[in-house]
Amino acid sequence: MSVHLVDIATRVLLADPSASLGDVAKAAGIGRTTLHKRYPTRQDLVVALADSALDVVDEAVADVDLTRPTREVLDDLVAKLVPLGPRLEFLLRFPGLEQDPRVAERLDRMDQPFLAFVATGQQQGQLRADLPAWWVLHTFYGVIFTAWEAIAAGRLAPLDAPRLVLTTFLEGVRP
Amino acid sequence: MSVHLVDIATRVLLADPSASLGDVAKAAGIGRTTLHKRYPTRQDLVVALADSALDVVDEAVADVDLTRPTREVLDDLVAKLVPLGPRLEFLLRFPGLEQDPRVAERLDRMDQPFLAFVATGQQQGQLRADLPAWWVLHTFYGVIFTAWEAIAAGRLAPLDAPRLVLTTFLEGVRP
DNA sequence: ACTGTTGTGAACATGAGTGTTCACCTCGTC
């Protein structure tokens, strides 16, 4: 039940960041008072959603062995991250989220292992070394985000997403 | 003066979509009353910003000859679109913007010439034909968006952006 | 049966954003 709440709240607030807490409560099928009891203020709710999303990401990434061959790691990451959909989108796009110092710090820490992985891939010649590591990482996020959008809009079948994301990210759009 | 207003309003609302009209007016250095005279309701303002941004895009793209060789067109597009920065970001990311049918329709129409250009490039073997045209286009938007973010965060020098965007988009991150 | 926990709706006070009106000011134009 509680797991559903953060999921629903994420979806509602992502669809309309100015949605009222009443809307969130109604969508979750609980009373507004109950929502207030768990999350005294709106900010508390938002931070909790961010924290939960970061937990989900940490959990998903914990399964991925970043020391394996680059290509396999990327396969795994895409397979793990794409299904997270709105949860990760919330982290990357929710307006004003980075203003909370704790969340900002966690977001920053989330990038660290990935940045190290990219740097390693570059040193080993698996990834282009003429691009900044952060650029490679953010491009990766961007392509995944594009895939989510397409899935949400019904343009892309979820099962097609990993192939599209990986081939575009690795090889670009030139034949 | 009026040109500055839409620019400032775009920046303020993009940084915080829930910013009050008072905040917008103050940032623009005008009275809230004056803002109300030009844009009677908040929705009027938002739609006007979207319209103005679409005008800017139309104007920028009108200069680009989409029938020239693929690579040159992409060069031109990146050079034109990246500097638009927040204006185009507003179009792509402002929450709830697509709910206005007129704006949604214009957004859709904005994509048409680009989609045709991509399709042509695919037929001529300049772009991979095994990817949907809309995917290629949205990936392109995504990379440009990533570049804006990096510029705004001070990580990327504006003059470096076109090279980074184009090389990543065309060739991917594999050596 | 008793009790503590949890959820619930109703009601209230508060504050903020919004849209409107009005009197006043400051220009450039005639």
Added chain:
DNA sequence: GACGAGGTGAACACTCATGTTCACAACAGT
């Protein structure tokens, strides 16, 4: 100097999200 077109702050009423309190219902564990 008169005039009209914008721009301005002050003030008002209205709506709505918010946070809080309260009394009550459901339920689990004792």
